[in-house]
Amino acid sequence: xxxxxxxxxxxxxxxxxxxxxxxxxxxxxxxxxxxxxxxxxxxxxxxxxxxxxxxxxxxxxxxxxxxxxxxxxxxxxxxxxxxxxxxxxxxxxxxxxxxxxxxxxxxxxxxxxxxxxxxxxxxxxxxxxxxxxxxxxxxxxxxxxxxxxxxxxxxxxxxxxxxxxxxxxxxxxxxxxxxxxxxxxxxxxxxxxxxxxxxxxx
Amino acid sequence: xxxxxxxxxxxxxxxxxxxxxxxxxxxxxxxxxxxxxxxxxxxxxxxxxxxxxxxxxxxxxxxxxxxxxxxxxxxxxxxxxxxxxxxxxxxxxxxxxxxxxxxxxxxxxxxxxxxxxxxxxxxxxxxxxxxxxxxxxxxxxxxxxxxxxxxxxxxxxxxxxxxxxxxxxxxxxxxxxxxxxxxxxxxxxxxxxxxxxxxxxxxxxxxxxxxxxxxx
Numbered sequence: 001x002x003x004x005x006x007x008x009x010x011x012x013x014x015x016x017x018x019x020x021x022x023x024x025x026x027x028x029x030x031x032x033x034x035x036x037x038x039x040x041x042x043x044x045x046x047x048x049x050x051x052x053x054x055x056x057x058x059x060x061x062x063x064x065x066x067x068x069x070x071x072x073x074x075x076x077x078x079x080x081x082x083x084x085x086x087x088x089x090x091x092x093x094x095x096x097x098x099x100x101x102x103x104x105x106x107x108x109x110x111x112x113x114x115x116x117x118x119x120x121x122x123x124x125x126x127x128x129x130x131x132x133x134x135x136x137x138x139x140x141x142x143x144x145x146x147x148x149x150x151x152x153x154x155x156x157x158x159x160x161x162x163x164x165x166x167x168x169x170x171x172x173x174x175x176x177x178x179x180x181x182x183x184x185x186x187x188x189x190x191x192x193x194x195x196x197x198x199x200x201x202x
Numbered sequence: 203x204x205x206x207x208x209x210x211x212x213x214x215x216x217x218x219x220x221x222x223x224x225x226x227x228x229x230x231x232x233x234x235x236x237x238x239x240x241x242x243x244x245x246x247x248x249x250x251x252x253x254x255x256x257x258x259x260x261x262x263x264x265x266x267x268x269x270x271x272x273x274x275x276x277x278x279x280x281x282x283x284x285x286x287x288x289x290x291x292x293x294x295x296x297x298x299x300x301x302x303x304x305x306x307x308x309x310x311x312x313x314x315x316x317x318x319x320x321x322x323x324x325x326x327x328x329x330x331x332x333x334x335x336x337x338x339x340x341x342x343x344x345x346x347x348x349x350x351x352x353x354x355x356x357x358x359x360x361x362x363x364x365x366x367x368x369x370x371x372x373x374x375x376x377x378x379x380x381x382x383x384x385x386x387x388x389x390x391x392x393x394x395x396x397x398x399x400x401x402x403x404x405x406x407x408x409x410x411x412x413x414x415x416x417x418x
Contacts, residue, residue, distance in 0.1 A: 002327030002378065003355045007348035010364060016341050018265045023239035028264070028339075029257030030243065032306075046329055062330065062345045064235050071242055080245050088241035090234075133380050135327050137354065149310065152382050169381050171312075185358045188374045193381035 003137040003180070024063040031066050039073045043159035047131035048072045051095035068095060101130040103160050106167060106197055110151060113168035113196070119145040120202035121172060123194065131159035134198040138190075141178050142202045146191065147171035154195050168196045269338035270409035272303045273386060276336060277412065278404035280313075281391040291315055294386060298336060307384055308335030314377060315388045316414075321372050322387045323361065323414030325353045326379040333384035337409060344413065354378060364415050387414040 019025045031045070039045075048069035049057070057065065072095040074080045085092035115121060125140040126132075133155045149169045157165035176188035232240070246252050276298055280287040290297035294311035298304065311333055314322040326332065327350045332340040343349055352360045357374045361367070368374065377385045389411045395403060410416035 001347055001350045002325075004347070004351040007346070007351050010343050010346060010348045010352070010360065012343045012364065013341065018269075018339055019261070020342075021236070023236045025261045026243055026257065027239055029261050030246070030252070032260050033253050033256040049329070058347065061235070062342070067235070067239055067242065071238075074242075074246075079249070079251065080242075084245055085238075085241060088245060089238045092238050092241065133328060135378065135380055137327070147312070147383075149381070149383060171383065180355055185356055185374075187370065187372070188357055188376065190354050190376045190378060192378045193383050195381065 002135050019063075023067075027063045027067045027070070031070050039077055040162075041158065043131055043153075043155040045069050045073065046155075047098070047159040048095050050131065051098060053093070053096065056093055068093065098130075098160070101160055102128065103130065104128060104154075104156050104197065106154060106157065106165060108167070109164050110166050111168075113148045113170070115145045115168075115170060115196070115199065115201070116148060117145055121145060121170075121199045122202040123172075123198055124200055126198075128156060130156060132156045132198075134194060135192060137179060138172075138174060138192050138194070141174055143172040143174040143178070143192075145170045146173045149193070152195070154197055156195075156197070170194055170196070170199070172199070264334075264339055268305070268335060270336075270407075270412060271404070272301075272338075273333070273336035273409075273412045274404040274407035275301055275400075276303070276313075276386070277388060277407045277418075278400045280388055281395075281403055282400050287388075290388065298386075303335045305335045307331070308333055310382045310384065311336070311386060312383050313386045313388045314375065316390045316417075318390070319372055320375060321361075321368055321414065322375045322377060322385075323353060323357055324377045324379065324385040324387060325350060327351070327354055328378075328380055331379035331384060333386050336386055337412060341409070361415060366416055387412050389418050392418050 019028065049065045052065065052068055060068065071085060071092060075082050075094060082094060120142065122142045123134065123138045123140060147170060149171065151166040152169045154165045154167050157163065170193070171191055172194050174190050174192065176184035176190060179190060243252060276290065279301065280290050286297065290313045294313040295309065298308065298311055316322055330340050330345040332344065354376050357376050358368060379385060389407065392406060395406065406418045408416055408418060411418045
């Protein structure tokens with residue numbers, strides 16, 4: 001969503017409650033609790049949200065997205081059926097099937113970081129079918145490593161399959177001008193946290 | 203598909219409806235989303251997949267115990283204790299744990315320090331990642347498309363719009379929580395707070411100051 005135009009002002013609710021309705025509490029508790037136990041992890045959950053129909057995603061509130069992803073994962077795990085849900089609720093829109101996914105091959109798993117603080121990097125311009133945590137607005141852009149954070153499981157793999165997929169992750173600094181061109185604000189840097197698979201030496 | 207949105211967000215705080223089909227006590231007709239949530243929960247309950255005590259305890263924890271008052275204690279400690287401040291900036295996860303805070307979405311914390319020439323602001327453009335153990339659950343605006351899309355593109359204009367105009371010579375550093383790190387902004391200690399103790403200082407630290415859209 002980074003950099004997309006047209007969403008208007010940020011509306012801040014004063015003295016906002018943690019939850020706005022009781023169903024939000026129930027959905028939050030179900031996702032954090034045993035209902036979700038045994039389902040795939042956080043990355044698969046995020047991918048289930050990303051698979052929502054884009055029109056539904058944009059119109060839905062935060063916890064409606066959680067509920068849709070939870071229901072989708074429960075259906076995909078065979079714990080409930082889409083028919084059962086639809087019969088009870090009248091209609092129950094779920095996320096789209098994950099049938100276009102191609103799981104990337106990592107060049108290596110584990111190991112020492114290839115980059116260090118100060119390394120110049122360029123983000124690979126990849127557009128995977130599947131989950132990724134590489135924001136679109138930095139693809140193809142040049143930046144500088146500001147932190148090496150150690151090994152983390154690559155979301156592009158772990159969202160889809162359980163296999164070892166740890167690799168180094170980094171904090172990378174981008175000048176606003178690099179991201180947004182001549183219209184960029186002065187004196188702004190944007191930092192994005194990226195896995196090594198997303199990066200090449202610049 | 204027509205879709206009705208909750209007409210009064212924030213007003214609907216009726217109690218749990220544990221037996222499906224009741225609902226006569228509802229003050230307003232249920233929205234489509236409420237109907238779906240009740241359907242999902244009812245189905246899961248029949249299958250023995252709902253753990254009531256867990257749901258109640260985790261909801262209560264995030265409504266009562268886990269929130270920005272925790273982060274405020276961390277910031278206040280860093281303002282009065284130079285050594286703690288160093289530890290916080292070197293390893294925020296460990297420094298936050300010293301005060302007893304930790305848990306989901308706080309496994310890998312980084313504190314970023316505001317100075318007279320640098321202002322930090324945090325976002326998650328991909329979803330709504332947020333440092334739960336120190337700030338609690340994120341406010342709606344943090345999760346909104348408007349904030350997520352704009353703060354990386356025009357942070358200076360957006361912060362001004364949100365009530366925080368920054369001088370041109372203050373560098374703005376935006377932190378997009380796109381991987382496993384969760385960020386906490388360490389604001390500058392307000393001028394004129396010299397006489398205050400740690401507890402009173404913590405009262406000055408707002409949630410938005412620790413996200414970076416305000417100053418204490």
